[in-house]
Amino acid sequence: MRFGKERKIMKTKQDFPTINERPAAGQKPDGSAYRVLVVDDSVFVTKQISQILSSEGFEIVGTAENGEVGVEKYQELYPNVDLVTMDITMPKMDGVSALEKIIEFDSNAKIVMISALGKQDLVKKSLLIGAKNYIVKPLDRKKVLERIVLSLQ
Amino acid sequence: MRVEYINPFVESAYNVLKEVLQCEVNRGELSLKSTSMPVLGVAAIVGLAGDVEGRVLFDMSRDTAIKVASAMLESMDMEAITELNDMGRATITELANMITGQAVTKLHNLNFKFDLTPPAIFTGDNMEVSNPDVEALIVPIELPMGKIEINVAVRERT
Amino acid sequence: MMADPTVLEKIERDVAATQARILDYKMVTFTLAGKDYGIDIMSVKEIAKFANFTYVPNTAPFVRGVYNLRGDIISIIDLRLMFNLPVPQKTADTAENGLILRTESNVVGVIVDSIDKVVSISSEAIQPPHPIFGDINIKYISGVVEHDDRLYIILDADRVFVKGAEKADPSRVPAEIVDPRANDRVFQPEQVHESYRVGDFIEQELFTLKGFTVSPVNRLWFLNRLQEWKTKYEGAQITDAEAAQEFLTTFTSRNRERLWPAAYLDSIRSSMKEPDGTLINVWAPDCGAGYEAYSIACAMKRAFVHKQIKVWASDTDLMRISSAPNLVFTQSEIAEEYDEWIVQGKNGPTCSNDFKEMILFEYSDALHSTSLPKMHAVVMRDVLSFLDEQQQNRFFSLLEEMIRPEGILILGDNEQPVDSASWVEVDDTNLTIFRKRA
Numbered sequence: 001m002r003f004g005k006e007r008k009i010m011k012t013k014q015d016f017p018t019i020n021e022r023p024a025a026g027q028k029p030d031g032s033a034y035r036v037l038v039v040d041d042s043v044f045v046t047k048q049i050s051q052i053l054s055s056e057g058f059e060i061v062g063t064a065e066n067g068e069v070g071v072e073k074y075q076e077l078y079p080n081v082d083l084v085t086m087d088i089t090m091p092k093m094d095g096v097s098a099l100e101k102i103i104e105f106d107s108n109a110k111i112v113m114i115s116a117l118g119k120q121d122l123v124k125k126s127l128l129i130g131a132k133n134y135i136v137k138p139l140d141r142k143k144v145l146e147r148i149v150l151s152l153q
Numbered sequence: 154m155r156v157e158y159i160n161p162f163v164e165s166a167y168n169v170l171k172e173v174l175q176c177e178v179n180r181g182e183l184s185l186k187s188t189s190m191p192v193l194g195v196a197a198i199v200g201l202a203g204d205v206e207g208r209v210l211f212d213m214s215r216d217t218a219i220k221v222a223s224a225m226l227e228s229m230d231m232e233a234i235t236e237l238n239d240m241g242r243a244t245i246t247e248l249a250n251m252i253t254g255q256a257v258t259k260l261h262n263l264n265f266k267f268d269l270t271p272p273a274i275f276t277g278d279n280m281e282v283s284n285p286d287v288e289a290l291i292v293p294i295e296l297p298m299g300k301i302e303i304n305v306a307v308r309e310r311t
Numbered sequence: 312m313m314a315d316p317t318v319l320e321k322i323e324r325d326v327a328a329t330q331a332r333i334l335d336y337k338m339v340t341f342t343l344a345g346k347d348y349g350i351d352i353m354s355v356k357e358i359a360k361f362a363n364f365t366y367v368p369n370t371a372p373f374v375r376g377v378y379n380l381r382g383d384i385i386s387i388i389d390l391r392l393m394f395n396l397p398v399p400q401k402t403a404d405t406a407e408n409g410l411i412l413r414t415e416s417n418v419v420g421v422i423v424d425s426i427d428k429v430v431s432i433s434s435e436a437i438q439p440p441h442p443i444f445g446d447i448n449i450k451y452i453s454g455v456v457e458h459d460d461r462l463y464i465i466l467d468a469d470r471v472f473v474k475g476a477e478k479a480d481p482s483r484v485p486a487e488i489v490d491p492r493a494n495d496r497v498f499q500p501e502q503v504h505e506s507y508r509v510g511d512f513i514e515q516e517l518f519t520l521k522g523f524t525v526s527p528v529n530r531l532w533f534l535n536r537l538q539e540w541k542t543k544y545e546g547a548q549i550t551d552a553e554a555a556q557e558f559l560t561t562f563t564s565r566n567r568e569r570l571w572p573a574a575y576l577d578s579i580r581s582s583m584k585e586p587d588g589t590l591i592n593v594w595a596p597d598c599g600a601g602y603e604a605y606s607i608a609c610a611m612k613r614a615f616v617h618k619q620i621k622v623w624a625s626d627t628d629l630m631r632i633s634s635a636p637n638l639v640f641t642q643s644e645i646a647e648e649y650d651e652w653i654v655q656g657k658n659g660p661t662c663s664n665d666f667k668e669m670i671l672f673e674y675s676d677a678l679h680s681t682s683l684p685k686m687h688a689v690v691m692r693d694v695l696s697f698l699d700e701q702q703q704n705r706f707f708s709l710l711e712e713m714i715r716p717e718g719i720l721i722l723g724d725n726e727q728p729v730d731s732a733s734w735v736e737v738d739d740t741n742l743t744i745f746r747k748r749a
Contacts, residue, residue, distance in 0.1 A: 041271075044243035048229060089271050117254035118261070118269050138173065138251055156633045156672045183629055187679040288679045308682060309671065 025149050026057030033059040034152060035080055039070035039098065040087035040114060045139070049085055049114070052144050067093030071101045074109070083152060084111045086131070088122050096126055103130045112151050114139075154290045154307060159183070161259035162209070162252075163292055166303050169252045170294065174224050181293035190289065190304065192280040194218070195237065197249035200270030201257075207307030209256075210282060210289075211249045217299030218245050218276075224298065237276060246272045252303070334431040334519075339410060340463055341423040343447075344396040347463045348423075349430065349456070354468035356413045358426055358512075360406035361387055378420055380411065387420040393474060394447040399424065412468050419472060429515045432458050437465065513537065513549050513558070518699075520555040526703055528695045529562065532725035536561055564692045564724040564743075568599070571606035573646040575741045579607070579688075580614035582719055582737040582744045586687050591615060594686045594713065595624040596677030596706075597694040601635030601670075605662060607690045607721075608669045609649055623683055625675040635672045637661060678705055685715050692743075693723035703729065716749040 026034050036058050040046045050060045062077055064070035067090050074081060084102065088095040095113060102109045113126045113134040123134045132151035135144055163180065170178045195218040197211040213221070215237055222244040223233035234241045249272050257267045282304070289306040338349035339358070364376025364387050373392035377384050387409070391398045409422045440452035451474075453467040514533075517523040525533045540558060549555050566572060591611055595604040604624035611620045626632040639659040652666035689710060695703050707729050714720060720734065722743050728734045734745035 042243045042247055043239050044226075044247045047231060047240070051230065089269075091271060116250050116269070118257035118267075119254075120258075120261075137247075137254070138169075154674055156636060156674050159629075159633065159674060183674075185627065185674070185676050185679070187676065287682070288675055290674065 024057030025145050026053060026059070033057055034082045035059050035061040035077075036148075037062045037064070037070070037073060037077065037081045037084045039064045039067065039073075039084060039090070039095070041065050041090040042087070045087065045114065045137070048139055049144065052139070052141050053148070056145060058148075066090045067095060067098030067101075070098045071105070074102050075105060078106060082110065083148065084109065085135075085148075086111050086113050086126075088113055088115045088119050088126070096122055096129065099126055099129055099131055110151050112147055154288065154305065155309065157263060157265065158205075158260065158305075158307065159290065161256040161263070162290070162303065162305055165252050165255035165259060166292060166294055169248070169255055170296065170301075173228075173248065173251070174221065174296065174298075175228065176224070176297050179295040181295060184291045185288055186291055186304075187288045190282050192275070192277075192282055193300075193302065194278065194280075195245065195274070195276050196280065196282065197245050197272055197274045199249050199253040199272040201253075201267055201307055202270060203266045203268040204310060205265075205267060205307040206310055207284075207287060207305070209249070209253050210304040210306075211245070211252070212282075212302040212304055214299055215276065217296070217301065220298035221245065221248070221296070221301075242274050242276070246274050249274075334433060336434040336437070337429055337431050338463070338465065340427040340430050341408070341410070342425050342427065343390055343394065343423055345424075347427070347461050349463040349465045350410070350412070350468055351465070352429060354412050354414070356411040356418060359409050359411055359420065361409050361420060361422060362406035375407075375422065380418070380420070383418065385411070385418050385420050387422060388471070388474075389422040390471070391422070391424070393471075394451070396447070412471065414469060414472055417472055421471065429512065429519065430458055430463070431519050432456055440464075513540075516549040517555055517558065520549070520552045521559060522697050523555075523559060523562075524696060524699055524703065526696075526700050527729045528703060528722075528726050531727070532562060562693070562696070562723075562725050567602070567693060569602055569644045570640060570646065570649060571602075571610065573648045575606065576610040576613055576646075576648055578739045578741045578744070579610035579719075582739060582742075582746070583614065583688065584717055585615060586618075586715075586717075588618075590619045590621060591688075592684050592686045593620065593622045594680075594683065594689045595622055596680070596689070596691055597626055598624040598632075598635070598672075599626055599628065600631050601638045601672065603690050603692065604635070604670050604672070605638065605666075607688065608666065609652065611688070612652075612666075612669070613648065620669045622670040623673070623680075623686075624670055625673040625677050625680075627674070627676050629674055632672055632674050636667060636670075678702065678709065680709070680713075683713065686713050686718060687715055688719045688721070689714055690721040692721060693726070695726060696723065714747045716747055718747050720745045720747065 028034055036053055038046050038049050038060060040049070040063075046063050050063070054060060061081060062073045064073050070084070070086065071093070074084060086095040086099055099111055099113070102111060111131045113123055113131045114137065115123050115134055116137050126134065133147045135147050163183070167178055167180060193212050194215040195213050199209045201207045201209060219234055219237055219241060222237075222241040225244050225248065226240070227233050250269070253269050253272075257269055260267045284306050287306045287308050289304045292303040292305070294301045294303065337352040339352055339355045340347060340349045342348065361375075361378060364378050366376045367374065370386075373389050375387045375389045375392075378387050389398065389407075390396075407422045408424065408426050409420050410426070411418060411420050436458075437454040437456045440449050440454055447464075451467055451470045452464055454465045456463050456465060514525045517525065536558065549558060566575065593607055593611060595607060598604045601624060604622050608620055608622045611622075624635065626635075637656075639656065639661050640653075642660055645653060645660060652663050653660050654663045695706060698706065710720060711733065719737070720728065722728070722745065724743055726743065727736075728745055733748055735748060737744040737746055
């Protein structure tokens with residue numbers, strides 16, 4: 001969601017059951033929700049991503065405040081995580097190292113890097129290691145959903 | 154401070170604040186300070202590395218921090234805050250990151266290699282910041298929520 | 312946000328305009344019983360020292376006597392007596408400090424404790440009087456104003472006149488009346504102090520109007536110029552910015568605000584011994600638009616072809632220093648010695664990137680420079696004279712530390728170091744160069 005006073009009014013299936021029906025982005029073909037692990041040291045960004053994704057039917061199965069906890073949680077939750085959003089700059093263990101560890105553990109892991117401006121080199125490195133995609137802050141609802149959906153394919 | 158560094162910081166502060174807060178943003182006159190500087194109450198600091206060593210400090214009163222964070226949260230359909238809690242601090246930190254990040258990107262395009270280090274946020278009364286040997290550029294910004302002083306102190310890595 | 316440079320420009324212009332409007336009231340300041348007072352300069356005819364007045368009986372106690380001011384007999388009022396303030400004891404021979412005040416029709420002399428200086432302020436800053444501010448009756452106060460951390464009580468000259476003209480109340484005449492004939496001497500203002508007073512005023516005006524400080528750095532030039540000025544204008548004061556500008560015309564160094572001519576570049580070469588090491592550091596504090604930095608960089612590069620040159624240039628004028636990296640020159644002012652480093656930009660000739668890499672332009676206060684390396688040369692022409700005395704002294708301390716032995720200091724044509732013991736002047740007709748003693 002873009003920062004701004006205009007608010008999108010979220011219509012749910014209950015309001016318009018048959019008009020322009022389309023599956024929510026977070027819904028799998030079988031009807032269940034994609035499960036997402038959010039790894040970010042900022043309470044603010046975590047909340048932001050969670051809100052955007054939950055509103056589209058994703059299920060947030062866990063959050064982690066640094067790379068180390070992120071790797072642990074992934075291992076705990078495995079195989080019940082479909083996607084990870086990974087902040088690049090975090091204390092204790094940064095996103096690139098956590099990315100490496102998770103891919104080591106599960107070569108099919110789907111990870112999307114979240115990065116602030118100014119970290120282009122690390123983003124490139126992440127993609128080479130195996131991240132599926134990246135999103136640059138400030139976070140924009142449309143961009144976030146697009147990239148996440150792409151990464152799930 | 155090297156003259157080429159000035160505009161990227163001034164422009165990024167203006168651009169990000171305007172976009173994020175969607176309110177009137179007014180820039181005051183730039184100035185230089187070299188002695189220890191009292192902090193208004195809340196200081197978010199982002200470190201700078203690379204071609205230079207130094208930091209950017211975002212200085213504002215507690216009240217302004219609460220109002221700015223609330224404006225950001227509300228624009229994303231989240232609840233405003235009434236005191237500077239974890240969410241408030243995280244929001245201000247994010248703002249500091251965004252402004253510094255944009256400045257660093259602009260500097261990259263001018264061939265200056267800066268890097269940011271993770272931000273920290275300090276709150277308290279009667280705090281002072283001093284950097285012996287380094288002069289700070291002060292960029293005052295007036296918002297409806299109050300004043301934010303951006304204090305950039307960098308030194309060329311010789 | 313493409314408009315940023317012009318937005319900054321506008322902010323700077325608005326501030327300058329506001330400051331220009333401000334100084335519309337000038338007052339002569341003085342002290343009475345430890346407090347600061349001021350009086351509109353339009354009411355002041357001159358500053359004087361009074362001694363040996365002729366006492367006149369049947370006048371109020373605060374009338375010290377009469378005085379012969381070049382043929383006119385005027386009353387001398389002691390403001391301390393008039394306002395019932397303590398009067399410091401003086402011996403009979405010591406002259407009292409005073410002002411000659413005038414209105415359309417009257418002239419009177421007033422005695423004060425000491426005269427301070429002429430101060431320029433904004434009339435908007437004058438606040439109405441409040442009894443709490445003064446030791447003296449509020450009816451004599453036309454207002455109060457704060458300036459430079461001091462509070463000045465502004466006297467109403469007209470009220471002082473009215474009081475001064477009051478007839479004496481016989482019951483208030485002191486019992487001890489000094490025999491008038493004993494003191495009946497007519498005294499002329501001391502001629503000796505004349506040029507000092509005129510010079511003092513001019514120094515004050517130069518500082519107020521142009522920020523120029525008369526100090527040991529330029530006193531030699533100043534004294535010569537003062538003589539010239541008095542002869543030319545018969546001791547006239549400097550009353551406005553134009554006059555101050557004219558006074559200063561003989562001070563300004565040659566070839567400022569443009570690239571140095573070839574002869575200057577050679578002067579640098581001949582004044583410096585080839586330094587050891589591979590890097591030459593040059594400091595150009597308060598470099599303004601940047602011409603001095605470009606010139607010295609070229610001079611050094613030509614003189615020491617195989618050395619690396621680094622010029623540290625700074626200024627606190629944001630607009631000028633921000634434009635310095637992209638300074639455009641006037642083709643006719645570029646000596647051919649610069650040609651290999653000049654490229655044609657879209658607005659005209661500028662320096663090539665290779666050349667500009669030698670110079671670091673910073674928006675910075677030079678007096679904050681604690682982390683710079685030691686310098687082989689420092690160029691600051693006509694800089695010191697426009698700083699106040701405290702800043703000048705701080706600069707010299709800094710220079711002591713920062714310049715290597717045998718390093719050179721380039722000052723303005725009419726400037727010299729405060730302490731000549733550490734510096735040897737280099738014989739050169741173009742630049743004023745001092746070498747630091749080893």
